[in-house]
Amino acid sequence: MIELDNLSVFYGKYQIIKRVNAKIDEKVLLLGPNGSGKSTLLRAIAAIINYNGHIFIDGQEVSKLRNYNKLSTNLPQPYYLTDSVKDTIYLYEEIKGVDPKLVIQMLGRLGLNSVINKKWYHLSTGQAIITSDIMALASNPKIILLDEPFENVDIGKRRILAEWIKEYGNEGIIVTHEVEIIKLLKDYKTYMIFEGKLFGPVTARDILESSIVEGEKPSAILKIEVSGRTFSFIKEDKGYKVETLVTLDGIYNISA
């Protein structure tokens, strides 16, 4: 289980994550516009950056955690230990339990066998994301942290990746800001993050079937605050239909 207790993250004097609280014991989606704090939240949980407050993984504080081998991520920083994909697979089999056969099988399924012999910095953005996704899933983790796993990925490959994400890991956070992705994972509980504040959860299906209106509505399935204004997600035929938005930036634009 991932527990966030009064979690804040600062970059210099800027507070990116603002006193967030949550208990996550299944795979959830985390939605939010650019710059809302999605990746920062994942980096803090993945122990890539420091934080204030508390993050507990299965009851253990992340800053004091030692050799907990059941969490994987597709964030790029953990793979900076080596420069080539082949060496990463070789080394991470030993220290992270990555299954090399599974990695090769998954890459082959997506037609990306050639990346194995390449340096990470020679991969295209899409190739790097897919390879990181596969590295995260191929250690058969209990908890997965996936930051924009579909970014720059071909539509056809997205469906295959979505199936794998459903298959691997029992708990975790899948970050996106694209509405199309939500449609592939409709049954997932979903949190939304705006300006460093976390809202939710509701199911992705409920979000897709809702509309956004300004103000606090009694029938709201979710209320968010953006720049001091309140918006309600309601299952009524008025306001802006979420399903018609391309990205969550749309919600942000509505509030602007």
Next chain:
Amino acid sequence: MRLLYYLIRKLLTNPYVLGWSIAFTLFWVFMGAYVFSTDIAYLNPSVPLQYYHETVYYYTAGWTGSIVLFSLGSFCTTLTSILYYQTGALSHLFRYSKLTPVYYLSSIYAGSVISSVVIGGLLTAITYMIFSNKFGFNVYPKALMTLLLYIVLSSVFLVSFSMLLDIIVLRTSRKMAGLINFIPLILAYVFGYGYLFINFDNTVYFNPYTVIETLVISSYLGKPVPINYFAYYTATNVSTSSGLISLPLSILSLVVWTVVLTYISIVELRKLYYKPSQEGRFL
């Protein structure tokens, strides 16, 4: 073991390591043998053969000490940049994988030691061959195995020093990297030549660079080197008036330095978090 294997392979095939630690250092071997040796060559007909041989031995051993120091200093300058690209990985992997600071540092130390012994051994062999060729007799290292052992000790110290410098940069600002990266190399040249020409007296024991040099020279000669090498070397006759290096004290000094720096690295490594490389930009 895989991290160790990966590091050895990368270090020994790194063109910058090979270029700076071997090719550029070879330049100094040639300079020592053929350019700076005119005074020695001049001695040949004027002093008894025994003194001539002894002088050549001290000269060759002095250069070997400096060459090993230059080479390991260059090697560690390359090594200093390794951590810069791994900070995000380390903070994550120490918590979410089997990797531990001890395993990580052990791999880096072992990989560096093996690479250093290869590089240091190669340069010692080349120095021996070139100097023997120049002076016309076999100026072989008298205690080769001891010399290699000292190279091992020296490289362990220099790796621990590199790690500490890495950590200082990553705990302060990446902008410091340009200043700090070359410290192992600069100190190698300063003290590599410094010991040969300046009397550091008993402070040689406190300075790990002079300790390394005196250990290498001593093993090449097969006996302890004088504390004041320059006074001894320039004396008209060979005497040991300045006192000899205590080898146990030198080894103890190097071990203490290494243990202290390694301990600091292990503690500090756990506190490291990702620092974007862009933080090092000036423009």
